[in-house]
Amino acid sequence: MRRIVIDTNCLVAILPSKSPYHKVWTDFLEQRLEICVSNEILMEYEEIISEKTSPAFAEAIIKTLINKPNFIRVYPTWCFGYIVTDPDDNKFVDCAICGRAELLVSNDKHFNVLKDIGFPYVKVLTIQDFVQL
Secondary structure, three states: OEEEEEOHHHHHHHOOOOOOOHHHHHHHHOOOEEEEEOHHHHHHHHHHHHHHOOHHHHHHHHHHHHOOOOEEEOOOOOOOOOOOOOHHHHHHHHHHHHOOOOEEEOOOHHHHHHHHOOOOOOOEEOHHHHHHO
8 A cells, every 4th residue: 555645736636526636535535545643734735725726625534544554644753844945844754754655646846856855865756647657
Protein backbone atom coordinates (compact mmCIF):
# COMPACT_ATOMS: atom_id res chain seq x y z
CA MET A 1 0.00 0.00 0.00
CA ARG A 2 1.39 3.40 -0.96
CA ARG A 3 1.90 5.93 1.82
CA ILE A 4 1.65 9.53 0.65
CA VAL A 5 1.41 13.11 1.82
CA ILE A 6 -0.93 15.21 -0.28
CA ASP A 7 -0.68 18.98 -0.63
CA THR A 8 -3.86 20.89 0.17
CA ASN A 9 -4.58 22.03 -3.38
CA CYS A 10 -4.26 18.45 -4.61
CA LEU A 11 -6.58 17.24 -1.85
CA VAL A 12 -9.16 19.79 -2.97
CA ALA A 13 -8.70 18.57 -6.56
CA ILE A 14 -9.37 14.90 -5.73
CA LEU A 15 -12.64 15.45 -3.84
CA PRO A 16 -15.18 16.22 -6.63
CA SER A 17 -16.60 13.03 -8.09
CA LYS A 18 -16.20 14.42 -11.63
CA SER A 19 -12.55 15.29 -11.10
CA PRO A 20 -10.04 13.38 -13.24
CA TYR A 21 -8.12 12.86 -9.98
CA HIS A 22 -11.03 11.52 -7.91
CA LYS A 23 -9.54 8.02 -8.08
CA VAL A 24 -6.99 9.11 -5.46
CA TRP A 25 -9.83 9.87 -3.02
CA THR A 26 -11.64 6.61 -3.79
CA ASP A 27 -8.37 4.69 -3.39
CA PHE A 28 -8.03 6.24 0.05
CA LEU A 29 -11.65 5.47 0.96
CA GLU A 30 -11.22 1.87 -0.22
CA GLN A 31 -7.99 1.59 1.79
CA ARG A 32 -5.69 1.15 -1.20
CA LEU A 33 -3.40 3.95 -0.05
CA GLU A 34 -2.41 5.64 3.18
CA ILE A 35 -2.42 9.39 3.68
CA CYS A 36 -0.04 10.90 6.23
CA VAL A 37 -1.24 14.09 7.90
CA SER A 38 0.10 16.22 10.72
CA ASN A 39 -2.11 18.41 12.90
CA GLU A 40 -0.84 21.49 11.07
CA ILE A 41 -1.78 19.99 7.69
CA LEU A 42 -5.17 18.89 8.98
CA MET A 43 -5.94 22.45 10.10
CA GLU A 44 -4.93 23.80 6.68
CA TYR A 45 -7.10 21.19 4.94
CA GLU A 46 -10.11 22.25 6.98
CA GLU A 47 -9.47 25.96 6.44
CA ILE A 48 -9.04 25.74 2.65
CA ILE A 49 -11.88 23.27 2.08
CA SER A 50 -14.16 25.53 4.16
CA GLU A 51 -13.21 28.52 2.02
CA LYS A 52 -13.71 26.69 -1.27
CA THR A 53 -16.89 24.84 -0.32
CA SER A 54 -18.51 25.12 3.10
CA PRO A 55 -17.56 24.56 6.75
CA ALA A 56 -19.96 21.59 6.92
CA PHE A 57 -18.37 19.91 3.92
CA ALA A 58 -14.89 20.56 5.31
CA GLU A 59 -15.87 19.01 8.63
CA ALA A 60 -17.26 15.94 6.85
CA ILE A 61 -14.03 15.49 4.88
CA ILE A 62 -11.87 15.85 7.98
CA LYS A 63 -14.03 13.34 9.89
CA THR A 64 -13.80 10.92 6.97
CA LEU A 65 -10.03 11.26 6.89
CA ILE A 66 -9.38 10.79 10.58
CA ASN A 67 -11.78 7.88 10.98
CA LYS A 68 -10.15 5.68 8.35
CA PRO A 69 -7.58 3.10 9.49
CA ASN A 70 -5.32 4.13 6.60
CA PHE A 71 -5.14 7.71 7.90
CA ILE A 72 -1.65 8.05 9.37
CA ARG A 73 -1.31 10.78 12.01
CA VAL A 74 2.23 12.12 11.99
CA TYR A 75 3.82 14.20 14.72
CA PRO A 76 6.91 15.65 13.05
CA THR A 77 9.84 15.72 15.44
CA TRP A 78 12.08 17.75 13.19
CA CYS A 79 11.65 20.84 11.02
CA PHE A 80 13.91 20.52 8.01
CA GLY A 81 13.28 23.97 6.53
CA TYR A 82 14.14 22.96 2.97
CA ILE A 83 11.64 25.30 1.32
CA VAL A 84 12.76 28.86 1.92
CA THR A 85 10.63 30.50 -0.80
CA ASP A 86 7.41 29.43 0.95
CA PRO A 87 8.23 28.20 4.48
CA ASP A 88 4.58 27.23 5.07
CA ASP A 89 5.11 24.32 2.63
CA ASN A 90 7.71 22.78 4.93
CA LYS A 91 4.97 21.14 6.99
CA PHE A 92 4.30 18.76 4.07
CA VAL A 93 7.99 17.90 3.71
CA ASP A 94 8.39 17.35 7.46
CA CYS A 95 5.30 15.14 7.50
CA ALA A 96 6.55 13.10 4.53
CA ILE A 97 9.96 12.53 6.11
CA CYS A 98 8.75 11.83 9.65
CA GLY A 99 5.81 9.74 8.40
CA ARG A 100 8.05 7.70 6.11
CA ALA A 101 5.85 8.50 3.13
CA GLU A 102 6.78 7.06 -0.22
CA LEU A 103 6.07 10.37 -1.89
CA LEU A 104 4.56 13.81 -1.64
CA VAL A 105 1.82 14.73 -4.12
CA SER A 106 1.85 18.38 -5.12
CA ASN A 107 1.69 20.65 -8.14
CA ASP A 108 3.45 23.43 -6.22
CA LYS A 109 6.74 24.44 -7.86
CA HIS A 110 8.23 25.29 -4.43
CA PHE A 111 8.78 21.57 -3.89
CA ASN A 112 11.19 21.39 -6.87
CA VAL A 113 14.02 22.27 -4.47
CA LEU A 114 13.68 18.76 -3.04
CA LYS A 115 15.15 17.29 -6.23
CA ASP A 116 18.55 18.66 -5.14
CA ILE A 117 18.43 17.22 -1.62
CA GLY A 118 19.95 13.78 -1.31
CA PHE A 119 19.06 12.98 2.27
CA PRO A 120 16.50 12.60 3.51
CA TYR A 121 15.09 12.09 0.05
CA VAL A 122 11.49 13.13 -0.61
CA LYS A 123 10.02 12.12 -3.95
CA VAL A 124 7.48 14.62 -5.29
CA LEU A 125 4.94 13.84 -8.00
CA THR A 126 2.29 16.05 -9.52
CA ILE A 127 -1.29 14.90 -9.06
CA GLN A 128 -1.39 14.12 -12.80
CA ASP A 129 1.67 11.85 -12.57
CA PHE A 130 0.44 10.19 -9.40
CA VAL A 131 -2.92 9.29 -10.96
CA GLN A 132 -1.10 7.67 -13.89
CA LEU A 133 0.90 5.35 -11.60
